[in-house]
Every structure is written in structure tokens, then in C-alpha cells.
Amino acid sequence: MIESHESSLLAATSQQVTIVAGKGGVGKSTVSVASALANARAGRSVILLSTDISTITANAEKEITAREEYATNTPVFQLLKAEEILIEYLETHGLASLGKRLISTGVISVIATAVPGIRELLILAKIKQLAQSGQYERIIFDAPASGHLMTLLSSPTGLKDIAKVGLLKSQSDEVEELLNDRGRSGLTIVTLPEETPVSESIETIAKIRELKSIAVNALVVNQRITAPKLSASGLAAIIESGDSSPSVKAYEYVTAREKIADAEISRLIHGISDVEILELPYLFQSNLSISDLEGLKIREIIREGNLR
Amino acid sequence: MTKESVLDILHTKSVVILTGPGGVGKTSCAASIAIGAALSGINTAVVTIDPARRLANALGLETIGNDPVEIPMGSAGSLHAVMLDADATFDALIRKYAKSEAQVEAILANKVYQNLTQYLSGIQEYMAMEKIFELHNDPRFDLLIVDTPPSANALDFLDAPRRLVSFLDNKVFRIIMSPSSTFLKPLSFATRAVLKTISRVVGAEIVDEAVAFFKDFEGMEDGFRSRAVEVGDLLQSEKTTFFLVTSPRTNTIIDAKDFGEKLLSYGFSIARIISNREVPLFIGDDHNSGVLDDLVPSDLDILSENLTKIELLRGVEQKDIDDMTRGLKADGLIHVADNGNGLTSIEDLARLASSIISSN
Numbered sequence: 001m002i003e004s005h006e007s008s009l010l011a012a013t014s015q016q017v018t019i020v021a022g023k024g025g026v027g028k029s030t031v032s033v034a035s036a037l038a039n040a041r042a043g044r045s046v047i048l049l050s051t052d053i054s055t056i057t058a059n060a061e062k063e064i065t066a067r068e069e070y071a072t073n074t075p076v077f078q079l080l081k082a083e084e085i086l087i088e089y090l091e092t093h094g095l096a097s098l099g100k101r102l103i104s105t106g107v108i109s110v111i112a113t114a115v116p117g118i119r120e121l122l123i124l125a126k127i128k129q130l131a132q133s134g135q136y137e138r139i140i141f142d143a144p145a146s147g148h149l150m151t152l153l154s155s156p157t158g159l160k161d162i163a164k165v166g167l168l169k170s171q172s173d174e175v176e177e178l179l180n181d182r183g184r185s186g187l188t189i190v191t192l193p194e195e196t197p198v199s200e201s202i203e204t205i206a207k208i209r210e211l212k213s214i215a216v217n218a219l220v221v222n223q224r225i226t227a228p229k230l231s232a233s234g235l236a237a238i239i240e241s242g243d244s245s246p247s248v249k250a251y252e253y254v255t256a257r258e259k260i261a262d263a264e265i266s267r268l269i270h271g272i273s274d275v276e277i278l279e280l281p282y283l284f285q286s287n288l289s290i291s292d293l294e295g296l297k298i299r300e301i302i303r304e305g306n307l308r
Numbered sequence: 309m310t311k312e313s314v315l316d317i318l319h320t321k322s323v324v325i326l327t328g329p330g331g332v333g334k335t336s337c338a339a340s341i342a343i344g345a346a347l348s349g350i351n352t353a354v355v356t357i358d359p360a361r362r363l364a365n366a367l368g369l370e371t372i373g374n375d376p377v378e379i380p381m382g383s384a385g386s387l388h389a390v391m392l393d394a395d396a397t398f399d400a401l402i403r404k405y406a407k408s409e410a411q412v413e414a415i416l417a418n419k420v421y422q423n424l425t426q427y428l429s430g431i432q433e434y435m436a437m438e439k440i441f442e443l444h445n446d447p448r449f450d451l452l453i454v455d456t457p458p459s460a461n462a463l464d465f466l467d468a469p470r471r472l473v474s475f476l477d478n479k480v481f482r483i484i485m486s487p488s489s490t491f492l493k494p495l496s497f498a499t500r501a502v503l504k505t506i507s508r509v510v511g512a513e514i515v516d517e518a519v520a521f522f523k524d525f526e527g528m529e530d531g532f533r534s535r536a537v538e539v540g541d542l543l544q545s546e547k548t549t550f551f552l553v554t555s556p557r558t559n560t561i562i563d564a565k566d567f568g569e570k571l572l573s574y575g576f577s578i579a580r581i582i583s584n585r586e587v588p589l590f591i592g593d594d595h596n597s598g599v600l601d602d603l604v605p606s607d608l609d610i611l612s613e614n615l616t617k618i619e620l621l622r623g624v625e626q627k628d629i630d631d632m633t634r635g636l637k638a639d640g641l642i643h644v645a646d647n648g649n650g651l652t653s654i655e656d657l658a659r660l661a662s663s664i665i666s667s668n
Contacts, residue, residue: 024330055562095508166507166508166511167508167511168511192331228610228613228614229610230607230610230611231606233604234604237602238599241599243598246591246592246593246615248611249590249592250614250619253590253648254648257646260648284620285621286625287624
């Protein structure tokens with residue numbers, strides 16, 4: 001058993017800007033949406049940004065309109081598209097017609113493809129602009145899957161090597177400043193208590209530290225499965241019997257999964273230092289509604305526990 | 309008409325591409341199918357494009373490189389594994405299509421090119437297609453099992469050759485490169501204006517680097533273009549087929565359905581859907597059990613509540629996956645139960661292989 005105590009989802013979003021990252025399918029959107037809702041319920045103005053619409057985000061956005069507790073403080077959902085951000089920038093700088101030409105000639109896509117990280121930088125620049133505007137107390141960015149995370153985080157530094165002047169240069173500087181400011185921005189990594197996601201999280205955190213950019217605030221282990229606890233004598237009887245009735249088999253299945261989860265979490269604890277490790281429970285459900293997300297209890301995993 | 313079995317598919321096709329959302333176990337499935345094919349006497353190579361280097365772990369190897377590595381299985385067919393190195397593959401392509409050694413050097417030294425291989429999203433896909441093509445023509449292999457990179461969009465993979473060509477074909481940059489075009493004069497003002505804008509936005513050096521990159525590439529587009537056509541033809545041919553991998557959880561199924569619909573919109577058909585890591589079915593009757601009679605009521609409640617939860621979840625999963633299979637008109641559905649223990653060894657993969665291969 002790994003010890004844990006209940007904490008708040010707000011712990012995963014303690015700064016003004018939180019980037020939520022992790023490999024595909026681990027539950028980034030779940031954590032992002034649940035954190036956004038928790039912040040809204042705590043009375044904070046919050047915007048949730050993403051680069052594509054996940055089902056969970058789309059459902060939440062629909063569902064909250066019918067909910068009274070968000071009537072006065074509604075979390076804002078916004079999709080970020082690099083091209084649109086660039087056009088918006090050009091328009092505010094009196095270059096609207098040239099922006100259109102960039103698109104019609106296809107030059108914009110060549111530049112965006114040829115120049116590494118330009119899309120990512122534009123997205124970060126938009127986040128920075130939102131942060132500077134002070135319009136929101138919490139900005140949560142549901143980032144693309146981890147393969148692209150390094151491109152995202154290294155884009156300001158990488159582009160500075162290429163761009164010595166112009167928009168890219170000034171935006172890179174400001175974005176870098178925001179990412180480096182530990183009081184204002186942080187990264188929350190989401191993972192599953194399974195072998196590959198855990199290995200990847202450990203690798204990702206090492207790489208991010210090498211970049212010396214954004215601070216890694218929290219690691220959220222999603223879908224931590226817990227087997228229900230039988231009495232000691234009952235457990236012993238089951239183990240001894242080798243019984244194959246469905247309820248016993250189902251219990252053994254859940255226990256086997258719990259054992260793997262425990263082992264993977266202890267690998268995380270040993271593989272990562274100075275990062276708060278949180279866990280979300282495995283819900284025996286295939287689809288999560290907004291009330292499931294509101295009811296999610298995050299727990300802090302205690303490192304100095306009695307690990308077996 | 310009798311439906312082809314999985315084994316028939318492996319015997320008759322040359323390329324099986326596994327696609328689907330991230331985190332569903334594509335890599336393990338690809339490795340398993342490859343093992344199964346090799347055990348069935350087919351000379352097989354499994355190609356993983358995943359930068360996370362998972363296949364090596366799954367196969368118990370320290371390293372797999374850009375060149376096929378044989379995995380000793382003692383099987384009737386040979387088994388090789390390849391892990392795509394996008395940099396090396398791209399460099400090799402440049403060497404292949406360049407007109408001179410000077411051109412190779414110029415491109416390899418170009419900052420945009422260097423960044424391209426390192427950062428460009430979609431580069432993994434471009435190079436994967438190239439690698440598939442190369443391996444397809446390698447007489448050592450009868451069958452390629454391809455694990456696609458995690459991407460939000462199936463189009464990233466299918467579109468890769470087309471995108472590379474349209475990238476190299478850009479009108480504005482073609483005009484800049486064009487040494488003596490009669491079109492140059494009337495268009496040059498517009499072109500200059502566009503470039504000026506880009507310079508204002510991204511800095512002149514980037515524009516210079518990009519122009520240099522396209523100049524260096526001059527003469528190579530044709531090679532890339534005809535290669536893209538060949539690769540596209542291979543994908544569209546009878547030799548290639550797609551397996552869509554998903555987990556049966558609602559959110560994943562929605563994403564997988566999206567992948568499937570894109571495949572269909574490209575005119576591909578889905579040979580199989582693999583529903584991976586399903587909640588298992590626990591068959592039998594609790595009433596005939598011996599041990600349950602000895603348990604205290606509270607323990608019995610815990611056990612039955614746990615079973616109910618699992619059965620409910622399984623019910624939802626099965627309904628969702630059946631609906632999806634019907635919706636995508638897939639030729640078949642392969643159920644893979646979660647064993648609760650994960651896949652940790654080549655034996656686990658071989659077990660998974662036999663359950664996939666033996667399914668209809």
C-alpha cells in the first residue's frame with residue numbers, strides 16, 4: 001500500500017498559468033477540466049485553453065450552461081489555433097490585408113512548417129497575452145500530447161537562435177520570461193500507473209529540467225485503482241481456495257491491477273524528486289460526466305510512506 | 309463469401325498498418341501481431357515510429373535501430389524489428405535525390421533543415437512512410453507490421469507524403485528560386501511584399517534561411533514527388549490494410565471512431581478493429597462455489613459489489629465497441645481482454661499474439 005491523504009484539485013493549478021501535459025490517453029483533459037471547475041467553484045475566474053476539442057471538454061462546456069453554481073462565474077473554454085493567433089496579431093498591428101495574403105499564397109504554412117516551434121510559440125504568446133491582461137486568475141492549458149511538449153517548451157529558446165529581430169524575437173523573450181517565472185507559471189504532468197506512461201513521465205521530467213524552463217509543479221497519477229478491502233480471514237480463505245467463481249476472479253483481477261499500480265507509483269516516487277505526486281481514483285465508469293469530475297477527489301501521495 | 313481470417317490477412321497482405329488514438333497499446337499489438345506472423349511462417353518486420361522507444365522494451369531489446377534487427381524467435385518465419393530514426397532516414401533521402409555532394413552538404417548544413425528533422429511535427433510520419441516503402445522492397449520481408457506514431461489525427465500519417473510535396477511545391481518560394489522566370493516580373497512585387505511582411509513578423513534571417521533551404525532543395529522535388537506518389541500507391545494498393553486499435557473506454561472510442569472515419573474518407577477499409585484491454589468476462593456461477601460459503605456477510609457484499617461494478621463497466625464497453633464496429637463497417641472485431649498484469653515479456657506478447665491470430 002502507498003499512503004496518501006486527500007488534497008484539493010486546486011493543488012494541481014497553484015499558479016496563474018498551468019500547462020497540463022502528458023502522453024495521449026492519460027487523462028490530460030480530465031485533469032484540466034476538473035481543475036478548471038474546481039477553480040471556478042472556488043470563485044476564481046478561469047479560462048481553459050486547448051489546441052483540439054476533446055470529448056470531455058466539449059461535454060463539460062455543454063453541461064455547465066445548465067448548472068447554477070457556474071452561472072455567475074462561468075469557466076471560459078477557448079480553442080487555440082496558431083494561424084488564427086497570427087492573423088489576430090497582424091490585424092491588431094494594422095497588417096490585416098497582408099495577413100490574408102500570407103494565407104492565400106500558402107506562405108504561412110511553409111513558414112510554420114519550415115520554422116520549428118513557430119506554431120507552439122504563437123500559442124504560448126497568446127497564453128502570455130492572456131496572462132498579462134490579468135483577465136483571468138487561472139489559465140489552464142490542456143497541452144498537446146507529450147511528443148510535442150518539448151517542442152512547445154523549447155520553442156522560445158529555439159526560435160531565439162534563428163530570429164534576432166522582429167515579432168518572434170520579442171514574443172520569444174516575453175514567453176520565456178513567463179515560463180521561467182516560477183511564481184506565475186507551472187507544469188502539471190498527468191500519467192497513468194502503468195509501465196510506459198510512468199517511464200515516459202520520468203523521462204519527460206528529466207528533459208524538462210534539462211531545458212531549465214518551466215517548473216514542474218505536480219505529477220497527477222490518474223486512474224489509480226484500489227481493490228476493496230476484505231477481512232484478513234476472508235482474504236486468506238480466498239487465496240487458499242483457488243476458487244474460480246466470478247466474484248472471486250473479479251476480485252483477483254482488481255487486486256492484480258492494484259498491485260501493478262502500486263509498483264508503478266513507487267517507481268515514480270523513486271524516479272522523481274521535488275515534485276508533488278497526486279493521484280486520482282479509478283472510477284469504474286467508461287464515461288465521466290461533469291458531476292463525476294466535480295466529485296473527483298485528488299489525493300496527495302506521501303513519499304515517506306511505508307512502501308512495501 | 310467467407311470472411312478472411314486474421315491469419316489469411318497476414319498471409320496475403322504485405323503491409324498492415326496499426327492506427328488509433330494514443331495510449332491504447334498499438335505498440336504492443338504491433339509487436340504481438342508480428343510475433344504471431346513470424347510464428348506462422350511469415351518473414352516479418354515490425355516497424356515502430358514511436359519516439360518513446362517502447363517496442364524495444366516490449367521485445368526485451370536494449371536497442372532497435374533504423375536498420376532491421378533480427379529478433380531470434382526460433383520461429384518458422386523470421387522476425388525483425390525496426391525503429392525509425394527520422395534524422396537518419398531524411399539524411400539518406402537527401403543523399404539519394406541530391407544532384408551533387410555539394411548540394412547534400414548545403415542542405416545538411418542548413419539551419420532550417422536541421423531544425424526540420426528535429427522539430428517539425430509530422431516529420432516522423434514523412435519518414436515512416438519512406439521507411440515502409442524501403443522495407444517493402446526489401447526481399448527479406450514478406451510482411452510489415454507498422455505501428456503509427458501517437459498523433460491526434462489519422463490524417464497526419466495518411467497525409468504525410470502529400471504534405472511534404474505541397475511543402476516543397478510552394479508557389480512563392482518556387483518563384484524566388486526560379487532563376488529566369490518570365491512570370492517573375494509581374495509577380496515580383498506581390499512576392500516581395502509577402503516576404504517583407506514575413507520578415508517583419510518573424511525576422512529577416514528566418515526568411516533568408518527558408519529561401520536558402522528551398523534553393524538548396526532545388527531539383528530534388530521531383531524525386532520526392534514521385535516517391536510520394538509511389539508511397540501513396542502502396543498505401544492504396546491491395547497489399548496494404550489497416551487495423552484500428554482502441555481501448556473500449558467511451559472517450560477513447562470517440563477518438564478512435566474519428567480515426568476510423570478519416571480512414572474511410574480516404575477510401576481505405578478497416579480490416580479489423582482491435583479492442584484492447586477490455587474488462588474481462590468472468591463466467592460461471594457464484595452459487596456453486598465452496599469458498600463463498602465460508603465468508604462473512606460483509607466480505608460477500610464486497611465481492612458481489614465489486615463484481616457488479618466490473619460487469620456494468622464491461623457491459624458499457626461492449627456496447628460502445630459493437631456500435632463503433634458497426635458504424636465503421638469494419639470486417640471484424642478482435643477482443644483483447646486486460647489480464648490485469650500488463651505485458652512485461654515476450655511470452656506475454658506471444659500469448660496476446662495467439663489470441664489475436666486465432667480470432668476470426
